[in-house]
Structures are given as structure tokens and as C-alpha cells.
């Protein structure tokens with residue numbers, strides 16, 4: 001589903017003349033299978049978020065190749081990446097990244113609006129998803145009127161609304177207490193089993209890593 005071949009990444013910092021390169025990822029070879037839950041662990045600064053940002057096209061590898069769902073994505077333009085992300089990825093973040101001025105319903109609906117899906121289809125899908133994540137009674141609440149666990153469930157519904165084949169999650173339970181974390185992990189496992197969604201999850205948390213079919217560790221920018 002996702003394949004990285006000899007991927008290296010360096011950031012460039014500093015101005016002209018004084019600039020320098022910081023190598024962050026070295027020779028990453030990684031294959032994520034369709035329907036797999038892959039956990040990525042590693043110490044702070046080991047390159048986990050950089051790896052996820054490369055897979056999602058927010059940054060470009062310095063060298064190496066990336067293919068996703070059979071397509072070579074290295075070399076896509078910004079516009080092509082935007083379309084590719086909408087078609088293939090859902091995202092879950094530690095900080096939820098909900099839009100504060102939109103209700104739970106509108107946040108979940110947004111990717112469908114961006115994709116130009118009809119209001120009737122949108123209503124059916126958003127209503128059923130909010131029910132699935134146990135928030136049908138909260139659809140008109142704004143993020144600020146929801147608990148952390150509820151906000152994360154809204155963001156899971158948003159990640160899944162276009163039924164993406166892949167969900168990328170960066171510390172998805174980082175802001176949740178253990179009860180809400182447990183609910184989130186159960187939900188991820190259920191979606192993986194029912195829909196065959198592939199999950200790539202970055203985490204510090206052993207309980208989260210344990211739901212992975214496989215766990216890989218990054219150390220100083222290398223897979224170990």
C-alpha cells in the first residue's frame with residue numbers, strides 16, 4: 001500500500017551563506033501492507049513526524065522514492081498532492097485540528113464539501129458517522145463545547161468520512177485520558193477489521209503501539 005525505497009531527508013536551515021543541512025532520515029526502506037495497522041515508535045527527535053510528513057506529501061524527500069496505492073508520488077505537484085491526499089488519506093492529530101468556528105457536523109462534512117459531494121449524500125454519511133462514533137446528540141456543538149475525547153471522535157469521523165484507504169495518525173491519543181484512549185483504540189481496530197482501512201500510527205504510548213500488527217522503531221533517523 002505504501003512503499004518507501006532508500007528515502008533520505010535533510011532539512012536546510014539558516015540564511016544564504018550561513019545555511020546548513022540537518023540530516024534527519026537515512027536510507028528508509030519501508031513497506032506498509034494493505035489492511036495493516038503499523039505503529040511507529042521512537043524517541044523525541046528520531047524523525048517520526050518527518051516520516052509521516054513525507055508519506056503525506058507535506059515535505060519532499062531529499063532522495064529516494066515513495067509509492068502509495070501503486071502510484072509514484074515523489075514528483076507530484078502541490079495541486080496533485082492535494083487531490084491525492086483527499087482521495088487516499090484521512091488524518092488524525094494529537095491536537096484534533098478541528099475548525100473552531102464549525103460545529104461537529106460541519107467539521108466532519110468539510111472533506112465532502114471540498115470534494116464536491118452532493119448535500120443529500122453528505123447528510124446521510126455525516127449523520128451515520130456521527131452516530132457510529134457516539135456523537136449524534138452533539139452534532140450542533142462547536143469543538144469548544146466538547147470534551148477532548150469527544151473532539152478526537154469528531155476528528156476520527158472527519159478522517160473517515162471519504163472512506164480513505166489509509167489513515168495517518170500522529171500521536172492520536174496524546175491528549176486523551178486512559179478511558180478515552182481505550183475507546184479510540186477500540187474504534188481504530190474496529191474500522192481496520194470492518195473496512196480494511198490501513199493505519200499508520202506514530203506513538204510514544206506502548207498501549208497504542210500494541211494495537212499495531214507490526215511496530216517499527218526509528219532511532220536517529222534510521223529504522224532499527
Ligand SMILES: Nc1ncnc2c1ncn2[C@@H]1O[C@H](COP(=O)(O)OP(=O)(O)OP(=O)(O)O)[C@@H](O)[C@H]1O
Pocket residue numbers: 011012013022024042043044045046047048049050051
Ligand atoms: N522544518 C524543520 N527544519 C529543521 N529541522 C527540523 C524541521 N522539522 C524537524 N526538524 C528536525 O528533525 C528532527 C526530527 O524531527 P521530528 O519532528 O520528525 O521528530 P519526532 O520523532 O516526530 O519527534 P517528537 O516525538 O518529539 O514529535 C529533529 O531533530 C528536528 O529538530
